[in-house]
Amino acid sequence: MKRVIILGATGSIGLQALEVVATGRDLTVVGLSCGRQVKTLVEQAMAFGVTELAVADEAAAAGISPGLFPEFTVRAGAGAAARLVREVEADLVLNAIVGFAGLEATVACLEQGRPLALANKESLVSGGRVVSGLAAQRGVDILPVDSEHSALYQLLGGEERAAVRSLILTASGGPFRGRSLGQLRDVGPEDALAHPTWSMGAKISIDSATLMNKGLEVIEAHHLFGVPYDQIEVVIHPQSLVHALVRLVDGALLAHLGVPDMRVPIAYALYHPERRVGAVPQLDLASASPLEFLEPDPAAFRCLELARQAGLAGDAATCALNAANEVAADAFLDGRLPFLGIPEVIERVLELTGQASPAGYSEVAALDAWARVKAREVVVEKAGFA
Numbered sequence: 001m002k003r004v005i006i007l008g009a010t011g012s013i014g015l016q017a018l019e020v021v022a023t024g025r026d027l028t029v030v031g032l033s034c035g036r037q038v039k040t041l042v043e044q045a046m047a048f049g050v051t052e053l054a055v056a057d058e059a060a061a062a063g064i065s066p067g068l069f070p071e072f073t074v075r076a077g078a079g080a081a082a083r084l085v086r087e088v089e090a091d092l093v094l095n096a097i098v099g100f101a102g103l104e105a106t107v108a109c110l111e112q113g114r115p116l117a118l119a120n121k122e123s124l125v126s127g128g129r130v131v132s133g134l135a136a137q138r139g140v141d142i143l144p145v146d147s148e149h150s151a152l153y154q155l156l157g158g159e160e161r162a163a164v165r166s167l168i169l170t171a172s173g174g175p176f177r178g179r180s181l182g183q184l185r186d187v188g189p190e191d192a193l194a195h196p197t198w199s200m201g202a203k204i205s206i207d208s209a210t211l212m213n214k215g216l217e218v219i220e221a222h223h224l225f226g227v228p229y230d231q232i233e234v235v236i237h238p239q240s241l242v243h244a245l246v247r248l249v250d251g252a253l254l255a256h257l258g259v260p261d262m263r264v265p266i267a268y269a270l271y272h273p274e275r276r277v278g279a280v281p282q283l284d285l286a287s288a289s290p291l292e293f294l295e296p297d298p299a300a301f302r303c304l305e306l307a308r309q310a311g312l313a314g315d316a317a318t319c320a321l322n323a324a325n326e327v328a329a330d331a332f333l334d335g336r337l338p339f340l341g342i343p344e345v346i347e348r349v350l351e352l353t354g355q356a357s358p359a360g361y362s363e364v365a366a367l368d369a370w371a372r373v374k375a376r377e378v379v380v381e382k383a384g385f386a
């Protein structure tokens, strides 16, 4: 039995991971965490026989006090997920927390040299070399859960690095694919949340609409696979059937295909290095065609280029980019910022960011906090002039 801790268990990835566990064999859940959805967490804990829990929101955690649920050990507050990782023995940690909040648990997991299945791409965008350095130092192979990176991990498995010319990430293009800059001026949160091919949490859905998700994924790929930015390409592929490709120096192009269903990369990471029969249907190639591939529009979707520039500038810039993006996406979801204000906020915060790379978790956290303050100021300024 492989003992697994699932962080962010109540979210889109967490729920699908528990489905993989429930429909499969040889995996047992030994720890669960959430932000604040304690009702769901308790249901999950009971269904999977888990007693070790973590809840980030203190007030929400009061709902599972020892008086009410003596069977549970509940860690509460900021850092609760990281404490769960440190205190509970496990063979694998799946980090499916959303946003910068996932970094501390990633660091805790790597510090212990524990295998990590990583859905929380923001860990690598904010933490950059702190995370990849720790993984290298402790000899931990990070198993990507993001579908494109899971595909790349599988495609790169048998290749010499010198044979790889570039990595290609595919993007569905999100709900606004094909729209011009002018056609994005008045779009609202409901339009942005309606993703054509993937059903996901709110934050990553907004990131998919701005193409920042692909920008974050370019940075994620850089750190996961140690490939320079000029060797990471992005192509729009509306069908979402080809998840990623690898160009080789001899002209061969390897592609990874499958139905767009996150249970596939989740199961790959949970069972690695084994492969199991999945509950997901096989892709029927005859009904899948035609497959289209298009260039992204850099004028309408500026976030992609901002992310690439931040990547080239270094770890301070990618950390600030991530923080500003979280604040801006939140403000857009609350109706405090127009859609096209998102890249404007990020660009302004990047202009204010210094170059010195943060050296450890606390420096990354301090920089993230600083960038959030700046981003909130820019959001307020923009609202004032709206």
Ligand code: NAD
Pocket: 007, 008, 009, 010, 011, 012, 013, 014, 033, 034, 035, 036, 037, 056, 081, 096, 097, 098, 099, 101, 102, 119, 120, 121, 122, 145, 146, 147, 198, 199, 200, 201, 202, 203, 204, 262
């Ligand atoms: P979600 O919003 O559906 O779920 C997020 C989970 O994190 C929930 O369990 C929530 O309770 C928890 N959480 C929220 N704030 C927290 C905090 N401050 N501290 C601790 N826990 C907190 O998000 P999701 O769509 O499942 O995405 C999770 C991660 O996986 C993200 O990094 C996302 O980019 C990545 N990812 C998601 C998908 C997808 O299809 N949903 C695909 C690829 C990558």
Ligand code: MG
Pocket: 146, 147, 148, 217
């Ligand atoms: Mg992805």
